[in-house]
Amino acid sequence: MRRAVAFAGLLGLTLGAFYLAEGLRYPLGTLAQPGPGLYPALIGALVVVGGLGTALEARHLPAGVACGWPRGPALRRVLALIAAAFAYVVVLPYVGHVIAAAPVTLTIMRVMGLRSWPKGMGLTLAMALGSYYLFAILLRVPLPGGMWTR
Amino acid sequence: MSPLEGLAYGFSVATTPLNLFAALLGAVLGTVVGVLPGIGPVGAIALLLPITLHLGPDTALIMLAGIYYGSMYGGSTTSILVNVPGESTAVITAVEGYQMAKRGRAGAALAVAAVGSFIAGTLGVVGLMLFAPSLSDLALAFGAPEFFAIALLGLLALSRVSGGSFWQSLLVLALGLALATVGLDAISSRARYTFGLVELQQGIGLVAVVMGLYGIAEVLVVAEQAGGLPQIGRVRFRELFPTWAEWQRAMPAIIRGTGLGFFMGLIPGPSTIISTFASYNLERRLSKRREQFGQGMIEGVAGPESANNAATSGAMVPMLSLGIPFTPATAMLLAALLIQGVRPGPLLVDEYPAVFWGLIASMYIGNVALLILNFPLVGIWVSLLRIPQAILLALIVLFTLMGAYSVNNSTFDLIVLLVAGVVGYLFRKVRFDAAPLVLALVLGPLLENTFRQSLYMSRGSPLIFFERPISALILSALGLILVGPPLWRLVRRHRRPLLATRRP
Numbered sequence: 001m002r003r004a005v006a007f008a009g010l011l012g013l014t015l016g017a018f019y020l021a022e023g024l025r026y027p028l029g030t031l032a033q034p035g036p037g038l039y040p041a042l043i044g045a046l047v048v049v050g051g052l053g054t055a056l057e058a059r060h061l062p063a064g065v066a067c068g069w070p071r072g073p074a075l076r077r078v079l080a081l082i083a084a085a086f087a088y089v090v091v092l093p094y095v096g097h098v099i100a101a102a103p104v105t106l107t108i109m110r111v112m113g114l115r116s117w118p119k120g121m122g123l124t125l126a127m128a129l130g131s132y133y134l135f136a137i138l139l140r141v142p143l144p145g146g147m148w149t150r
Numbered sequence: 151m152s153p154l155e156g157l158a159y160g161f162s163v164a165t166t167p168l169n170l171f172a173a174l175l176g177a178v179l180g181t182v183v184g185v186l187p188g189i190g191p192v193g194a195i196a197l198l199l200p201i202t203l204h205l206g207p208d209t210a211l212i213m214l215a216g217i218y219y220g221s222m223y224g225g226s227t228t229s230i231l232v233n234v235p236g237e238s239t240a241v242i243t244a245v246e247g248y249q250m251a252k253r254g255r256a257g258a259a260l261a262v263a264a265v266g267s268f269i270a271g272t273l274g275v276v277g278l279m280l281f282a283p284s285l286s287d288l289a290l291a292f293g294a295p296e297f298f299a300i301a302l303l304g305l306l307a308l309s310r311v312s313g314g315s316f317w318q319s320l321l322v323l324a325l326g327l328a329l330a331t332v333g334l335d336a337i338s339s340r341a342r343y344t345f346g347l348v349e350l351q352q353g354i355g356l357v358a359v360v361m362g363l364y365g366i367a368e369v370l371v372v373a374e375q376a377g378g379l380p381q382i383g384r385v386r387f388r389e390l391f392p393t394w395a396e397w398q399r400a401m402p403a404i405i406r407g408t409g410l411g412f413f414m415g416l417i418p419g420p421s422t423i424i425s426t427f428a429s430y431n432l433e434r435r436l437s438k439r440r441e442q443f444g445q446g447m448i449e450g451v452a453g454p455e456s457a458n459n460a461a462t463s464g465a466m467v468p469m470l471s472l473g474i475p476f477t478p479a480t481a482m483l484l485a486a487l488l489i490q491g492v493r494p495g496p497l498l499v500d501e502y503p504a505v506f507w508g509l510i511a512s513m514y515i516g517n518v519a520l521l522i523l524n525f526p527l528v529g530i531w532v533s534l535l536r537i538p539q540a541i542l543l544a545l546i547v548l549f550t551l552m553g554a555y556s557v558n559n560s561t562f563d564l565i566v567l568l569v570a571g572v573v574g575y576l577f578r579k580v581r582f583d584a585a586p587l588v589l590a591l592v593l594g595p596l597l598e599n600t601f602r603q604s605l606y607m608s609r610g611s612p613l614i615f616f617e618r619p620i621s622a623l624i625l626s627a628l629g630l631i632l633v634g635p636p637l638w639r640l641v642r643r644h645r646r647p648l649l650a651t652r653r654p
Contacts, residue, residue: 001581004579004580005318008318008321008576008580008582009317009321012321012324015325015328016324016328019328019343022343023331023342023343026340026342030610031605031610031611031612032605032606032609032610033606033610034601034602034605034606035338036335036337036338036340036342038602039331039598039601039602040328040331040342040343043324043327043328043331044328046320046324046327047321047324047325047328049324050318050320050321050322050323050324050325051321053316053317053320054315054317054318054320054321056317057315057318067579067580068579069579070374074374074375075374077373077374078370078373078374078575081369081370081373081543081547082370082571082572084547085366085547085551085568085571086568088551088564089551089561089564089565089568092555092561092564093561097552101548101551104544104548104551105544105545105547105548108373108540108543108544108547109540109541109543109544110540111373112373112543112544113538113539113540114538114540114541123541123544127544127545127548128548131548131549131552135552139201139204139556140204141200141552141555141556141559142559143552143555144561
């Protein structure tokens, strides 16, 4: 835990320094007429201070407390879920919602322990079509149709 | 409009078929969210928020507020029956409630939790009805320095009381404030931190960030654990009646929990959670059978369950009358109104009486509906726990993705959602609280605009924040909150060795 929190603090510090450097490119103005760069400069300094404080404080955290990072099957489940969701985002504009949704739902159900393929396929179809009906038909959300609508 | 006239008008708004349906739907969804461990009220409000774009502001707020207070009812069910808190606000209920269930008094615990929630919910709305318009009248005299001071108080006080380390909360808060500056500057219209991306000019989507931090992150945590389904006992209707002696012990705890919860809701911080712990400690201190706490004391269920419900009403007072939310859930309610073009604040009661009084009246109706839903129908909600996790998670992910997309019809928001989801998951691992980031993202623009307006007003003198009595008072309170606890710890640390040397 100590190492992870220290790393998070240092990452925050780096992000804060980058944010501050970028913010200083905008006009600071004066105190009487503050420009768009003044407030970001103050916030950037606050991020740096917060990151530094977190990193230094990590040394005083109790020893032996673990973050509990996932390993083995637990890690595979988490990564599969993230990958499935990102895959949906990537293919959505090309194939439309119904086709993009099917692999995501099927992957999640399979990695979460649904063993039966026919049941999985049936549920996937129901979820993809049901969600399409709710959002596109009932709520009139213009979902991307992908190459089928071109 | 007097409170009674307002309430009568509110009932005429809340009892239209659509608004009645919205209140009931919100209550049902809130109960479901409360019962199911995993997605909480903030994630659920974010998930449903895009749907409310197709409704009027009064209907939208009625439904989303129903989810918020409804989740407080449902959270106790799984705490009592299976020792799994459906909500973080029901953690303390699991201590006494589950012990009662083991002794065969699950029905009594569930009944007291539901009735306590109902009484607290109803009295809390009375408080909201009386407090919010008065605070609105007071806030009409506020200018930019006062709003700046209140927003700063809300943000920094949360980082002090949210439970984690101060430095970690400060870092998360500052990152949220930094994210809030992305997009076009409201005063100069200059693009900041957009890196040439058109999608970033409107800023980072709040709904996508909240859905990621609270929805996707929670799904990842559940996927990692992937535990089996809990064993659930049956609760018969005739068992749902506490004995007279149990009622006599529970009622004073309910009243005390209501008062405590409502006033804790008014102050910045995670009031719905803190109020349950405060109420539990109060009941233990007042009890003549203090040593029996932890073994199934009904006061330990009645007090905290009432406190968290009353706190939801209290937390709505600053959101509605000042336009400043102090909790992530009320921040989402504020976002729902802003999307609809309604700006909560001192003028809300006069400019949008249908929104304000409609909400108040709907909360009375919603609390009655929740009592019916959670008392005799408790068995139905418990059976939700039997839905396989695989199906539940697939549904949540799918609806989260579509919900985030439908706010702006943008695939860029989906990327924001997933990045926020991964960040939220990592936050859980290193025990960082995401609440300061959400509040900072909501309050960031207000903080910056009022800060710059104040400097314009004073021609560059930062003393303006201390020269005006109300902002000076608020900033003094903030100073006390920030400096008080470490100073007190320092004093105690130095007093201990001093006392030790004086002892013979």
